[in-house]
Amino acid sequence: MFKLDRKSILIGTSAFAASVVLLSGCGDSTSTGVASNTSKSCEIGVYKIIDKHAIDGGVIYARQNGVYTDYRYNQQSMKGLNYGRPATANEIKAWNVDALPDGTGLPKGQGSVEEGDELFEAQCASCHGDFGGGGKGYPQLTGGNQDKDENGIVKVLKNQRLLPGMAAPKRTVGTYWPKATTLFTYIRDAMPYAHPKSLTDDQVYAITAYILSQNEIKIDGVEMDDEYVLNAKKLTQVVLPNNNGFYPDIDGAKGPANVKAFFADRAKNIGMGTRCMHDCKDISKDGHGKMVAPSVFKIKYEMSDVVPPYAYARDLPPEVDTGLVSKGEKMYNTSCKLCHGTDTMGAPMVGDKEAWASVMQKGLHEVVHNAIAGTGGMPPKGGNADLSDADIKTIVEFMANSSK
């Protein structure tokens, strides 16, 4: 559907082809079917507008008097597709459950730091560590506030940590999250991980209070001690250290301009260098060897921090021959274990020292012969005629050696 959208937009804009330049990657834009020029510009995923429209997914940004207007959907290009139906008011209500920083959407209720402490220990610490301090491979929620600048102000993490070895504050609620109301929504809707939405609103307030207190957050100048009771009103008063750390401000008339300015200052706001998956060229120097931009940064660094929470094994791992399981043991497992793996079948059980000591008194040669020819309840070659005499000898040696 997306593709269709996009296609129709591309067709729709082909009239402007001469005026639209689509830069996807370093000068390679021919595959899009939109006319391109040979610009050397290398802004991956950024569309440059020469004239009337820009294309970005299914969204068209109208331009008026040479400036961007607010984003809007291109209603025309959706006409005639005739799929779906408008969501009903109730559907939107059910979906629109997040709590906004101004308190919109926060439910009634309250909870104390102390209650939150108990709940956290019982339901969260197993993954997030004692006091939310991490260490178990799951996100660390607290403890970043120990990282302070020379004025004693908590250092916050504004940008992605891109380069290895780049010192940056720990990423915790106190150092990274801009709004405390998000914490409420997130916990209520997503945690505890294995059974989300199991907490009452009061409990969520309590746990939110506890996490904020562990991050040494003050509300309206008041420290959050054990007795502190958090409710909707107080939650909206929380100002997290990273409150203003997120750029750009996308709201209001200046939003689009802010976004542009934000992405223009790559080194500061996005990180160093240009994202690159493979065949990365070093664009750090201009033709004269002068440093113009931080060197190319490979996207793998961005991903290096992910610790998958749970392993979902979809397939059995391929069998690897480690050399630890001998040939004799393998053949034993498939042809003999059924009877010799337990003592209930009347066969001398592998591992039963006494039984095998008594069997082996006859001497290896005789015992192997019996296994080949069969004896008593023992069928010839254990019933597997495909095994050679030498195989049987190998297996019998394994059985006897495993029973010493």
Ligand code: HEC
């Ligand atoms: C079974 C392990 C587990 C338990 C128990 C658990 N969590 Fe989580 N939690 C996770 C994982 C995994 C993530 C990361 C999820 C993701 O990024 O999609 C996470 C993320 C979070 C985050 C966001 C952290 C961040 O900075 O991105 C918060 C806050 C959080 N959990 C709070 C809680 C609270 C509160 C509880 C107890 C009510 C809880 N968790 C119980 C595994 C757990």
Ligand code: HEC
């Ligand atoms: C269907 C069950 C069964 C299977 C399969 C089986 N065994 Fe046996 N095995 C027996 C029983 C029962 C005895 C005890 C025979 C007796 O009491 O004389 C026995 C005895 C033996 C003995 C001792 C012979 C002796 O001299 O007393 C050896 C050695 C042996 N089996 C090897 C093997 C090997 C090797 C395989 C696989 C290739 C195998 N068995 C598969 C049932 C089985």
